[in-house]
Amino acid sequence: MEEKPTTPDAVPQWQLDLDKVGFVRRLFLARKWYGGDWWFVAVSAVLLLFIILLGAAPQWFAPYDPRAEVGPALLAPGEVPLGYVLVVPAGSTTTSIKDIGTNKNNIGFVVGSPASQALRKTTDELNAAEKEAGTGITYQPRPRRYETNELGLADLASGKIDGFVASMEELEPLLPNFPGVKVVGNLSGNTRTFTLGTNQLGQDVLSRVIWGTRIALIVGLSSAIAAFLLGVPLGLISGFVGGPFDRILTMLMDSLYSFPGLILAIAIAAVLGAGIGNVIVAIAVLYIPTYFRIVRGQTLSVKNDLYVEAARSLGTPPWQILTKYILPNVIPSVVIIFSVNVADAILTEAGLSFLGLGLPPDTPDWGIDLARGQDYIRRAWWLITYPGLMVSLVTLSFSMLGESLAEILNPRLAEL
């Protein structure tokens, strides 16, 4: 057992131990040495795995195609679609269109209304099903056309027709005036509900939210990787070479860094036009200075260390000093930045598409959905709440990962 430090100023034992192990072992062993918040890591890891799975295979989770118009527009979460309903006299025992489907029955609707198409569509579907089953039954009720819904309902109440078809929205204000009729239910028996509702085009919100993960991850990861691939070598070389090259590059990067990121991205995206590749470029440019500054700073502090000096005096070529001696010291801080950057990039991407820049309008993307949902904010809260929660969840888990990585790789932070 090694001697424990006795003065409070001395470096704690866990820190000395930590300096001896490599990057990967540090990740796994760090928990033993400091009272870090391991649950932070655990929660963010589980969340991230789930999110990556969602983004990698959205078709496994999404019930519908995100672009398909699968239901009525603006259906609330879990709400039963009303659509076209069948109305019968109050005393009737009819439970569905099948009971009054023969050519002796009369079914009424308003002339020229979509209700007639709905009725035809339903009988066609029923007939096709019967044909398949080989029962020989055909449903062909006699149509009765009316000028208005009121006239039809009046005839229905007096028993002149057996049923009446209309949309629930039209019927709702009329029904109190006709106590002699009752609503049987949805015409086609289609009572499919949508867990998170539908949007103004009748697209499934859940499917769009799930498919949006893919776009967010693609943009977030690729722009962070692109910025990483450009920023790290630039920072390494700039810090290592020094001189006027370093000064000019630093000044450039500093001014790029001081510019409000989103506004820079807006400018680039506006000039480049819509397209996922352009968005990635616009966002990647923002984060190059972040890597550059960190890597350059680390390089400057490491490059005069004794072991680098030793390598140099042994005649190691400069690029080997860079890759074998300096780079490994720089990587841990870059990993933290990367994770935070992905979160930031996803936020920026959502911001860009919220402003109507960047992605083509039919893309299943959270920012686009949010911008469209804003037009329906008084009627449809679910259009905003769910994509909004999803963006926040994804950025939250990447930020939490960055936070916990920072604590593990740099345990001094955990002390604070």
Next chain:
Amino acid sequence: MSASLRKFILTRILLTIPMVLILITLVFIIMRILPGDPIRSQLGPRVTEAQANVLRERLGLNRPLIVQYGDFLWKMITFNFGNALTQGERPIKQELAEKLPATIELSVPAVIFMAVVGVWSGAYAAKNRKKPVDYIFRLLSIAVYSIPIFVMGLLFQILFSVRMPVFPLAGRMDTLMLVNFDSPTNFYVIDALITGNWPALGSALAHLALPAFTLGLALTGVFVRLTRVNMIEMLQSDFITAGRARGIPERRLVYQHALRNTFIPILTLIGLQFAALMAGAVLTETTFSWPGIGRYLVERIELRDYTAVQATIGVFAMFVAGISLIMDILYAFIDPRIRY
């Protein structure tokens, strides 16, 4: 003003010049050298090449790049941005001057909220380190940082404008009131105060509340974290221990002795947060239909008004340089060590 301070301010002002130059050059590179033809996108595909060339000539886009660059630089420095391409082709300078007060009216309360709430919560969390309160504050600050500002704004709109109609949904003032409201400075709150128009003041404040709160809250997250870390460091320093030994009440130690010494990093962060503030203002203004510079920029991008977009982004760049200059000078006032 001491000689050293004067010298510092002078050097700092001189150092701002290359920064402004680089930022303006950056805007020029983005707007002119990146692929993409602004004139084509403004006119649409059906306009002939000859017609496009007429517009190019009018805007001077057919000249050599270096001449264009000099022209652009001159326009930016003299604040004479030319006329917009759309919406009545008014001088851009005049349009920006009309929009700027709205943005400032939104930003000032947001910054005050950020500084007061952020510093207080950070100090409070530091005082109660490793207690549940501390964890709650840390989690909240990460959450606030992770929720996009426009999502926050939209959720507040749903909660406080649609579900519980406490605050108006969007805009700066009730439309009916706006008809009879004369605003010489375009600061609605100030104008209403000066003219003693109390209903207008109430309306302006009610409209201001949600956007300013959203913007302020979104900026607070980073603030809480920085104050907390600095305070914890400060609370472990010798002078606090000495103060504690002398029996100075803990409250006074935390909120007076320690907090005062963390003001320098906090001030730095306020300076850095201005970039986030500008980006946040663009999104907040779009969410709440707040007629400021950010919304102006987004509108003109939609209209593909190339000259207006370029000028607005240039103005943002000069803001950045100006704020960093002001912050450095403030710094030198507070901490004399920085002057040397």
